[in-house]
Amino acid sequence: MIIEPRVRGFICTTAHPEGCARNVHEQIEYVLKQGALAQSPKRVAVLGCSTGYGLASRIVATFAGGADTIGVSLEREPTATRTGSAGWYNNRAFEIEARKIGRAPVTLEGDAFSNELKDAFIERVREKFGQLDLLVYSMAAPVRTDPDTGVTYRSAIKPLGAPVEIKTLNTESGEVYETVIAPATEDEATATVAVMGGDDWKRWIDRLADAGVLAPGFRTLNYTYIGSELTWPIYWKGTLGRAKVDLDRKADEIRSRLGRDSARVVALKAVVTQASSAIPVVPLYGTVLFKVMKQLGLHEGCIEQIDRLFRTRLGPDA
Numbered sequence: 001m002i003i004e005p006r007v008r009g010f011i012c013t014t015a016h017p018e019g020c021a022r023n024v025h026e027q028i029e030y031v032l033k034q035g036a037l038a039q040s041p042k043r044v045a046v047l048g049c050s051t052g053y054g055l056a057s058r059i060v061a062t063f064a065g066g067a068d069t070i071g072v073s074l075e076r077e078p079t080a081t082r083t084g085s086a087g088w089y090n091n092r093a094f095e096i097e098a099r100k101i102g103r104a105p106v107t108l109e110g111d112a113f114s115n116e117l118k119d120a121f122i123e124r125v126r127e128k129f130g131q132l133d134l135l136v137y138s139m140a141a142p143v144r145t146d147p148d149t150g151v152t153y154r155s156a157i158k159p160l161g162a163p164v165e166i167k168t169l170n171t172e173s174g175e176v177y178e179t180v181i182a183p184a185t186e187d188e189a190t191a192t193v194a195v196m197g198g199d200d201w202k203r204w205i206d207r208l209a210d211a212g213v214l215a216p217g218f219r220t221l222n223y224t225y226i227g228s229e230l231t232w233p234i235y236w237k238g239t240l241g242r243a244k245v246d247l248d249r250k251a252d253e254i255r256s257r258l259g260r261d262s263a264r265v266v267a268l269k270a271v272v273t274q275a276s277s278a279i280p281v282v283p284l285y286g287t288v289l290f291k292v293m294k295q296l297g298l299h300e301g302c303i304e305q306i307d308r309l310f311r312t313r314l315g316p317d318a
Helices: 017-034 052-063 086-100 115-128 186-196 199-210 239-258 282-296 302-313
Strands: 043-047 068-073 106-109 132-137 143-145 152-154 164-169 176-181 214-224 263-267
Touching: 017 052, 017 086, 017 302, 043 052, 052 068, 052 086, 052 132, 052 302, 068 086, 068 115, 106 115, 115 199, 132 199, 143 186, 152 186, 164 282, 186 239, 199 214, 199 239, 214 239, 239 263
Parallel strands: 043 068, 043 132, 068 106, 132 214, 214 263
Antiparallel strands: 143 152, 164 176
């Protein structure tokens, strides 16, 4: 098969396995150059492990911290007529490299929102790890089905209260244009919180704690984005912002059960991911942001940001 780039909207629907492997190798090489992290957690779970900040977390934990990891993702495997998703190839490339240094990674493909996958995850943790020291929640999905009620929620990335007129970028044509985004209904806001808030994160932690697979001193991180006032009308002051408030609320609830340092919401910088590309204004904002940060010598991609997080915020002296 000759793999050609095919783009639909803001998503490239084809992925090249060699290109994905090169991407993983380059991230590993960056981490190795920064040196080892002797005090890093050794039994690490990453939910949303196949791309972006989740993949970077798995790489840093493994190649700097010497951890064995268990990852969860929902990716498309290749067929005879089409390529797999980029994350599918990333997972395989990561596993090959991790095994070369004597690590034993486990990857589960499936719906992380479901009770069935949570149960399968717990069994694998018991078999391979015993307990977990760290869980990173880096999930990004537009739809979630509540496993207890069967209700399916769809997120709506919209402002609250009044329409917003804002500039954005057509990633296919390169055109910058004005768009008006209508405000969300209360039902849409509630659904966005159900998908992108902290409910599933807390369910994961409660289920793992009940199963006895969290080690003493266990910590969990959930990645978020706040941004600047340029993106606030559609982001922080919109339905996504309400979901982020729920994330903080759930972090408080986890801390009340497991201890004051057990759960943290981590604010990271804007980067290009499939999830961020779907948010109006963010493609345009990110294009300008990257250029300015590179001029200032401040730019970081996923791997640089997560490597710095592990080195400066998670160690015993952080």
